[in-house]
Amino acid sequence: MKALRLTSQTLPSWVAVVLFVAMFAGGSLVYPGFFSGQVFLNLLIDNAFVLVVAIGMTFVILSGGIDLSVGSVVALTTMVLAWGVERAHWPPLLLIPLLVAGGALFGAAMGFVIQVFRIPAFIVTLAGMFLARGLCYLISIDSIAITEPLLTELSQARIPVGPLGEVSPGVVAAALVLVAAVWLAHGTAFGRAVYAIGGNERSALLMGLPVARTRIAVYAVSGFCASVGGVLFGIYTLSGYGLHAQGLELDAIAGAVIGGALLTGGVGYVMGTLTGVLMLGVIQTLIMFDGSLSSWWTRIVIGALLGLFCVLQRSLELAHRFRRVPAQAHTRATA
Amino acid sequence: MKLASESVARVAGSMTRSAQFWPAVVLVLLLGINGVLNPNFFVLSWREGHLYGALVDILNRAAPLMAVALGMTVVIATRGIDISVGAVVAISAAVAAALIGGSLKIVDGQQTYVTLTSMPIALVAALGAAALCGLFNGVLVGGVGIQPIIATLILMVAGRGIAQLITGGQIITIYYRPYFFIGGGYLLGLPFSLWLVSALLAIMAWLKHRTALGLFIQASGGNPAAARLSGINARGLLLAVYSFCGFTAGLAGLMISSNVKSADGNNAGLLLELDAILAVTLGGTSLLGGRFSLRGSVLGALIIQTLTTSIYSLGVPPEINLVVKAVVVFAVCLVQSPEARAWLLRRGTAA
Numbered sequence: 224m225k226a227l228r229l230t231s232q233t234l235p236s237w238v239a240v241v242l243f244v245a246m247f248a249g250g251s252l253v254y255p256g257f258f259s260g261q262v263f264l265n266l267l268i269d270n271a272f273v274l275v276v277a278i279g280m281t282f283v284i285l286s287g288g289i290d291l292s293v294g295s296v297v298a299l300t301t302m303v304l305a306w307g308v309e310r311a312h313w314p315p316l317l318l319i320p321l322l323v324a325g326g327a328l329f330g331a332a333m334g335f336v337i338q339v340f341r342i343p344a345f346i347v348t349l350a351g352m353f354l355a356r357g358l359c360y361l362i363s364i365d366s367i368a369i370t371e372p373l374l375t376e377l378s379q380a381r382i383p384v385g386p387l388g389e390v391s392p393g394v395v396a397a398a399l400v401l402v403a404a405v406w407l408a409h410g411t412a413f414g415r416a417v418y419a420i421g422g423n424e425r426s427a428l429l430m431g432l433p434v435a436r437t438r439i440a441v442y443a444v445s446g447f448c449a450s451v452g453g454v455l456f457g458i459y460t461l462s463g464y465g466l467h468a469q470g471l472e473l474d475a476i477a478g479a480v481i482g483g484a485l486l487t488g489g490v491g492y493v494m495g496t497l498t499g500v501l502m503l504g505v506i507q508t509l510i511m512f513d514g515s516l517s518s519w520w521t522r523i524v525i526g527a528l529l530g531l532f533c534v535l536q537r538s539l540e541l542a543h544r545f546r547r548v549p550a551q552a553h554t555r556a557t558a
Numbered sequence: 559m560k561l562a563s564e565s566v567a568r569v570a571g572s573m574t575r576s577a578q579f580w581p582a583v584v585l586v587l588l589l590g591i592n593g594v595l596n597p598n599f600f601v602l603s604w605r606e607g608h609l610y611g612a613l614v615d616i617l618n619r620a621a622p623l624m625a626v627a628l629g630m631t632v633v634i635a636t637r638g639i640d641i642s643v644g645a646v647v648a649i650s651a652a653v654a655a656a657l658i659g660g661s662l663k664i665v666d667g668q669q670t671y672v673t674l675t676s677m678p679i680a681l682v683a684a685l686g687a688a689a690l691c692g693l694f695n696g697v698l699v700g701g702v703g704i705q706p707i708i709a710t711l712i713l714m715v716a717g718r719g720i721a722q723l724i725t726g727g728q729i730i731t732i733y734y735r736p737y738f739f740i741g742g743g744y745l746l747g748l749p750f751s752l753w754l755v756s757a758l759l760a761i762m763a764w765l766k767h768r769t770a771l772g773l774f775i776q777a778s779g780g781n782p783a784a785a786r787l788s789g790i791n792a793r794g795l796l797l798a799v800y801s802f803c804g805f806t807a808g809l810a811g812l813m814i815s816s817n818v819k820s821a822d823g824n825n826a827g828l829l830l831e832l833d834a835i836l837a838v839t840l841g842g843t844s845l846l847g848g849r850f851s852l853r854g855s856v857l858g859a860l861i862i863q864t865l866t867t868s869i870y871s872l873g874v875p876p877e878i879n880l881v882v883k884a885v886v887v888f889a890v891c892l893v894q895s896p897e898a899r900a901w902l903l904r905r906g907t908a909a
Contacts, residue, residue, distance in 0.1 A: 289707070340898040342891045343845045345639070345707070349832055350884045350891075357880030473715055486708045519722035519823070526716020533704045533712065541703070 235536055236483030236495035242528075243498055246505050254512040260387030266504040268390055271397040272297070272455040274500045276471060277478035278404045279448025281496045284479050285408070286441045287421040287488025288344040292333065293449040294471035295355035296326055298464065300453025302359045305367035305463025308374065315373050323450045329355070330446020334439035348442075352472070359465030366464035369457065378458050393455045400451060404493045407444075417441055421488025477525055478503055481532050502528065578854045580893050581840050584886070585857060588864045595872055608744035612871065620863035621741075621751035622647075622810035626830055627837035627855040628758055629806030632799050634838050636779045637847030638699060638706035640800065643807040643834055645717025646691045647827025650811030652724040654684035655821030658734050673734050685808045691717065692804020693797060700796030714831070721823035729822045732815065741817030751813045755856075758806065762852055775799065779847030833862055836883075840890050861886075 251258030267274075276293050283290045300322050307313045307322075333351045337344045369375070381389040408414040416437040419427040428434050452471075457463055482499030484491030506524050510516045592599045592612070602611040626643050633640045657680035658673050673680070691713055698709035732738075743750040766772030778785040778792050786792055810830070815821045839845060840861055841854025865886060869879045892898040 336888075339901060340892060340895045342895050342898070345835075346839060346845070346887070346891055349836070350887045352832075352884075353880040353887070354884035357878060357882075357884060360875075361878065361881065473711070476711065477715060480708065486705050517722070517727055519719040519727060522719030523716045523723070526712050526714075526719065529708075529715060530698070530712040533698070533708055534702055537702055537704050 232490050233483070233492070234539060235532055236492055236498065238535065239481050239483060239495060239498040239502060239532070243502050243505060246502070246509065250505070250509050250512060254509075257508075257512055261389075262508065264384065264388045264390050264394070266501055266508060267394045267397070269507075270500050270504040271391070271393040272452040272459060272468075273471065273474055273478065273503065274397045274497060275400050275448050275455060276452035277475040277496045277500050278400060278493060279445035279452075280472075280475040281479045281482075281484055281491060281493055282404070282408070282417060282441050283344075283445045284476070284484045284486060285421045285488060285491050286417045286438060287424070288337065288438070288441065289348065289476070289486075290330070290333075290442065290445045290449075291345065291348040291472050292329075292351035292355055293445065293452070293475055294468045295352045295359070296329060296446060296449035297453040297456055297468040297471055298466070299355040299359050300326060300450045301457035301460070301463040301467050302362050302367070302465060303463070304374075304454060304457040305369050306362050308369060308371040309367055315371060319454055322454060323447060326450020326453070327443045327447040330449070331439050331443035333446070334442030337442065338435050338438045356465065362465075363463075364465065366462050366466075369461045369463065374458050375461060378461050391459070393459055396451070396455060400448065401493070401497060404448075408493045413437060413440065418489055421490075423489070474500075474503055474525075477529050481528055485536060578842050578851060578857060580890065581842060581854060581857045581861060584840075584890060585861050585864065588861065588868060592864070592868045592871070599871075604747070608747045608749075612867065614749065616860070616863050616867050617752050618749040619867065620859050621749065621755045622813045622827075623830065623833055623837060623863060624755045624856050624859040625758060625806045625810045625813070626834040627841075627859045628755075628762060628852060629803035630831075630834045630838050631841075631843055631850050631852060631855040632762075632775055633706070633803045634779075634835075634843055634845060635775050635847055635850035636796060636799055637782070638779075638796070638799070639835065639845070640692075640695060640710045640803045641707060641831045641835075642691065642695060642710040642713035642717055643803065643810075644827040644830040644832075645714050645721065646688050646804050646807035647811040647814060647830055648721035648821075648823050648825075649691060649717055649724070650684045650688040650808035651815035651821040651826045652721040652730070652823050653687045654680050654737075654812055655730040655732050655815055656724050657683055658732055658737055659730065677734070677736060681812065684812060685805060688808020688811060689801050689805040692801040692807070695804065696797040696800030699800060700793045718823060721821075721826070723823075725821055725823045727823070729820050731820045737816050738819060739816070741813040741815070751817075754809065754813070758809070759852060759856060766852065776849055780849070834859075836887055837862055839894075840887070842894065 247263070256262075276297060280290060280293060303322060303325075304315075304318065307318045308315050329351065333344075333347050336342060336347050377392050380392050382392065382395065383389045408417065416427065416432045416434075419430065419432055420434055420437055424434060453468075456468060460467070478499035479491065479496050480486060480499065481502055482492065482495030482497065484495065503525060506528075507521050510518065510521050510524075589599075596612070599612050602609055602613065604610065608614075626647070630640060630643065657675040658677060675683075695706075695710050695713060698704045698712070699706050702709075739750055740754070741751050745753050766775075774785070774790050774795055777788070778790055778795055782792065807827075807830075811827065814826055835845075837858030838855045840858035841851055841856070843850045843854055862883070865883060866879060869882060874882075892902075
């Protein structure tokens with residue numbers, strides 16, 4: 224397991240793990256009732272959709288891009304889901320696969336524009352963000368509550384996990400996405416191509432890697448994850464609303480970066496993103512448990528953490544440049 | 559005579575090739591559509607001692623966006639980006655509102671407006687806080703060497719929290735009449751905010767064209783290595799540029815909070831960073847840095863505001879605003895992308 228070894232590339236991911244454990248332990252010492260399996264599982268239940276969205280974002284960041292549309296795609300998905308089952312009375316089991324396919328297609332379309340027309344990812348996904356949010360309001364300005372029996376059932380169902388407690392079906396779905404994403408990133412040709420493009424697009428091209436196809440696929444993966452996240456969020460909140468998931472793209476980016484993904488691309492781990500998202504969750508839980516701290520401290524702490532990890536990444540990068548380890552090029556390609 | 563005709567052709571050629579040609583066409587088209595659909599669109603009248611009309615309204619509403627877009631332009635020219643401006647707008651508005659606050663007191667049966675701190679101090683503090691935010695970004699980008707989008711993401715995430723910290727999580731209403739002049743007052747018949755933006759544009763244009771600063775910025779954005787070798791102090795330049803961008807965001811924060819007479823840490827300047835970046839891109843400044851156009855960014859801000867205003871005034875449901883914006887952004891980006899033009903031409907000839 225090369226990925227588990229402590230190198231300057233894995234260090235930020237390990238720091239995140241240590242920090243998460245420290246925060247959880249600190250919370251357990253300070254607040255009674257914090258140290259329990261269920262509090263940990265609640266982190267997963269409340270952040271399952273964030274995790275799925277952040278996993279998609281991780282692929283985009285690994286390829287050296289960015290996807291600002293994910294929050295809006297989540298909102299649009301909840302909206303279409305709610306409208307579909309409540310107003311049009313479509314069976315949810317038919318609608319959900321369609322929604323997920325639609326999300327992937329939306330992402331692929333953005334990837335196509337980014338790749339073929341050479342317009343910065345930032346601008347294209349920004350347009351995608353406006354488009355998806357706008358489409359929400361075209362469907363309905365108000366929130367639509369979901370009362371469909373199957374989805375309500377899914378929202379309330381709890382699956383016991385040993386002595387720890389219980390999780391929602393959403394967590395199971397997120398775990399499946401996580402396992403698939405780890406395999407996709409580290410066990411397939413596609414994953415290696417994503418790392419290669421993020422590391423150096425020109426050399427990836429010269430190596431004969433399918434750069435165009437891979438980049439379009441990366442945005443399709445992100446769109447897919449965003450719409451899966453949207454379905455999870457719709458079921459979690461049992462509603463569809465155009466204002467849902469505002470700023471989720473920031474949480475997803477923060478989760479990936481705190482988990483060790485380098486924003487210039489080429490370096491990072493899907494498992495790191497899990498740590499990053501859990502970290503965001505534990506900050507929220509700590510502030511909730513404290514009770515005296517206002518909710519806006521969450522954003523300040525997340526911002527400070529983000530800054531800390533950026534400085535850490537940067538200083539490691541600089542330290543690396545001065546030492547010039549010859550094996551570095553090798554680890555980067557196989558990481 | 560030959561010289562004259564040649565120069566005319568050259569001017570015409572450089573006009574269509576100019577990065578501002580297409581944005582200008584879009585703006586004229588937008589105004590034209592408005593003029594056709596709403597006969598009163600171009601009518602200007604004189605009411606209550608100032609000009610009144612849809613055009614004045616658009617200019618007034620576009621002023622904060624223009625200010626932010628101008629600051630963003632120089633940041634983008636250095637190959638950077640500042641996505642924290644929306645949060646900085648909120649911080650500046652929060653500082654100003656918290657310091658001025660103001661309350662309506664009845665003294666001897668007369669309504670008087672009382673400030674907590676005198677207005678000049680509050681204004682300086684708000685602008686200073688905003689410039690400090692910019693300096694923080696500049697240190698991260700220029701000093702530590704973090705990529706601009708992530709460096710400014712930090713303040714974008716934390717900034718709204720800080721703004722809410724200042725306002726105590728509430729919307730602070732301002733009860734101090736003189737403050738309303740900044741974003742809602744009129745000087746010589748025109749909105750005061752427009753004068754502020756014009757002054758900003760004039761100073762920046764002077765710095766760009768009459769001093770070496772413009773050249774330095776374009777050089778460091780166009781080719782950072784060459785700029786460093788030719789002795790440009792890139793670090794100092796980045797600190798200055800990001801601080802300036804923070805300052806313009808602070809100015810916009812004052813205009814916005816003064817116009818709506820309150821400061822909302824959560825929603826002031828929401829998505830303004832995106833509009834500002836759009837304005838800069840629409841105006842023909844490349845996100846890859848290098849050459850930049852101040853006029854273009856002002857043009858871009860006007861396009862965005864005209865679009866928003868026309869959607870409202872034409873009775874189109876405002877929900878469509880975002881969709882239309884997406885389509886326009888997409889279209890302008892496509893027109894500006896050489897690859898897209900080549901691709902479309904190829905398709906055209908193949909068909």
